[in-house]
Amino acid sequence: MMSTVAIPPFESVYLEHRDELFRFLVRRLGRERAEDAFQETFLRALRGYPRLKHAEHLRAWLYTIAARVAVDLHRRPAQAAPPAEEAVHDSRPRYAQLEHLAEELPATERAAVVLRYGYDLSYADIGAALGSNEHAARQAASSGVRRLRKRRIEIT
């Protein structure tokens, strides 16, 4: 049987990751908007927490949520006038398409691919999210992409 890490009380996850997630959001959004994004990130995490099956990729999971919140906050002002190209192509944002396509990848590669190509994170940030480093993040993303290419899924 596969060993799994039990889901810890949310308080310990929050205490362990709040500062680095906050710094990540400040880098993406600037100090002021990062405050709203911070609260939204952890509220979304709380909403999703009961659906987690294990605690093996909690940090990457939190970064994915934070990255999506940052994208949502960026998009908000533009929402009144959506770009024309979105009407002819798949109307879902890139990260949503990617998350779907990458579903079958191993967890680390999946997180790396989604964070890199879906959210445009730097490899340094992805390394932090995965609890490894820039080099490992780059490798995980590229082997994920290779795997997807084999299945003829084009990543642009």
Add this chain to the structure above:
Amino acid sequence: MTVSPELDARFREAAAAEGLLDVAYEIADSPIGPLLLAASGRGLCRISFDPEPERELERLSRAFGARVLRSSRPLDPARRQLDEYFEGGRQEFELDVDVERLTPFNRRVLEQLARVPYGALTTYGTLAREAGRPRAARAVGTVMNRNPIPIVLPCHRVVGSTGSLVGYAGGLKRKEQLLRFEGALAV
């Protein structure tokens, strides 16, 4: 750069206000030492002496769900009433308690326990009888020992048939302090 106390407090309050927590908890000061207070959606579910938060949070998480977060607002009524109790201004608590996950016998005993008035004493045997199992004094002792909400469910008012204090999960010294404080023991 770290999360400011204001931002931290804002998140903790929003999490509780949106009903996203399985358990909210807070540490409160009291004359008998710091108390960890915890509430589920149903009501107060835990008061713990000498709180070692880490172990306590694991226990709460297993029992009620993993969304356990320190958040003071949901504990405000309990904290206020405990303050009043320790100041001598309150003899009865008006708080919802969550004893849902305990066994029926446990709950029956705790219901009887909740009726023992301020400043009075009862015995394990009496409580057993009142809970419908007159021979279960020892089992009542176990229920008292594992009482999840001491002080509010006043297991400190339960003594042996000879009047000896017997035991207290929070330590005999605290039991004595509480009883002296309520005037049930000569000072």
